[in-house]
Amino acid sequence: MDAVILCGGLGTRIRTVTKDSYPKAMIQLVGKTILEWEMSWLKKHGIDHAILAVRYLAAYIEEQYGSTFETDYGDINVSYSKERDKLGSGGAVKHAMDFISSSNVIIMNGDIITNFNLGDMIKKYKRDNKQGSIAVAKMRSPFGIVEIDEKEDILEFKEKPILSHWIHAGVDIFSAEVLDRFPVKGQMEETIFVELAEENQLKAFKIDEHYFWRSIDNPKDVLETEKQWKGLD
Numbered sequence: 001m002d003a004v005i006l007c008g009g010l011g012t013r014i015r016t017v018t019k020d021s022y023p024k025a026m027i028q029l030v031g032k033t034i035l036e037w038e039m040s041w042l043k044k045h046g047i048d049h050a051i052l053a054v055r056y057l058a059a060y061i062e063e064q065y066g067s068t069f070e071t072d073y074g075d076i077n078v079s080y081s082k083e084r085d086k087l088g089s090g091g092a093v094k095h096a097m098d099f100i101s102s103s104n105v106i107i108m109n110g111d112i113i114t115n116f117n118l119g120d121m122i123k124k125y126k127r128d129n130k131q132g133s134i135a136v137a138k139m140r141s142p143f144g145i146v147e148i149d150e151k152e153d154i155l156e157f158k159e160k161p162i163l164s165h166w167i168h169a170g171v172d173i174f175s176a177e178v179l180d181r182f183p184v185k186g187q188m189e190e191t192i193f194v195e196l197a198e199e200n201q202l203k204a205f206k207i208d209e210h211y212f213w214r215s216i217d218n219p220k221d222v223l224e225t226e227k228q229w230k231g232l233d
Helices: 012-018 034-044 058-065 088-095 118-128 176-181 192-198 219-228
Strands: 002-006 049-054 068-071 074-082 104-109 112-114 132-140 145-148 154-158 162-175 202-206 213-215
Touching (some): 012 219, 034 049, 034 074, 034 104, 034 112, 049 058, 049 088, 058 074, 088 104, 088 176, 104 176, 118 132, 162 176, 176 192, 213 219
Parallel strands (some): 002 049, 049 074, 132 202
Antiparallel strands (some): 068 074, 132 162
8 A cells, every 4th residue: 555645844833943954754753753753654564655745855855765765664665746836735645646556545744753553544444445534633732721610729730631632643544536536736624524524435543542643743742752752663
């Protein structure tokens, strides 16, 4: 199965880390770049071909990884879908279609660190027999939560607890047949996700809380991931 990694963004919220000298997906975390962790994770679960949807500093990424990248789980083939203009996540996938040869495709954000069992997601996607599957994770509050009683006494203070809400985890599986419906420009969440949900063709895969999942959006995410990330095993 092919995988598309969306790594063409500027990373404007994390410029204090990158200093505009390398793309966000090339941030180092515990000895490897985000992209290296992602490609290793994909290969661990049997994915042999990663298509990097690149734009900002695309040549820098291609110089680093070439056509084959050696992971701890074997080599993964690498292709590059190069965007001249900002296409959005949906447009980036559509632009990468010529590199996709598998009947189903994984789509992954280029700023995700996770070790959940992708094989389980693939199995569920095939059992569900729908056009798409979206990985979802429990949302962690960015703030401390204060529990207050009717007398306005503070009962408890919870530091950034995991909430009951589910959020898009940035890992999806789609039938290649549906890729023609992706927008030429635009975000997946605003276009094809909405359409497939209305057609009852989109299922969720819930990431168990004992797995690690984090989106690297700001310098604090980098610092906290450095402390918490234990690797893919």
